Amino acid sequence: MKDNIYTKYFKKRNESLKSSKQNINSKRVYETFNSALKYFNFNSFNQNQQLIDLGCGDRSFIKYAEEKGLSTKGFDVDDGINFEKDKLPLDDNSIDHIITNSVIEHLYNPNIFLSEIKRTLKKDGNLIIVTPNFRFSYDEFYDDPTHVKPYTENSLKKILEMFNFNQIQVMPWFVKKPNFYWKIPNNFLLGSLIPFRGDASELIPNFLKGQTKSILAICKK
Secondary structure: OOHHHHHHHHHHHHHHOOOOHHHHHHHHHHHHHHHHHHHOOOOOOOOOOEEEEEOOOOOHHHHHHHHOOOEEEEEOHHHOOOOOOOOOOOOOOOEEEEEEEOOHHHOOOOHHHHHHHHHHEEEEEEEEEEEEEHHHHOOOHHHOOOOOOOEOHHHHHHHHHHOOOEEEEEEEOOOOOOHHHHOOOOHHHHHHHOOEOOOOOOOOOHHHEOOOOEEEEEEEO
16 A cells, blocks of 8 residues: 555545535445344444444544444544554454445555454454455456455455454445345346446436445454
């Protein structure tokens, strides 16, 4: 991870994210994460639990989670943390949920990153990862100059198995779609073929929205 390029890119991106729509997007993402946790029989978000967002951007997600009663903290380039090299400033076995949305693909080597997540999660604590699925995003993946390591649904599951995470579920990153979409055959292909993103115009019917070329993975310590 080239700190100079990475830092410049993400500071610019984080600034561009500061808009009134971000609270709406955070609500949709929060509800989708919680829905997935419940659907696959994980411990869902509850008041007073500890939630950490690694790669928190403009911090809109953790602000929304805090409004829902969770104790939250986020880390990003603005905090001077290099996820490939640095220890997280968190105690062992102290965190209920760790979210990392669009981060792991920016790391040449995720060893320390995943080891630190494993160290800081409580027993049965949840890890939630979102990352592009190279199988369907290969033509645009490297348009982001800080993307360095692509994943598919199979490679992401294998690396989580290598770090001995439990009850690994890997599915398309459908936001606010019916839960059965996560279990239907060829769901990754379906997600890539839906015409419009979920945040498209309200004039577009819902059944035409929800396009995704990304992976959602949830697992336990």
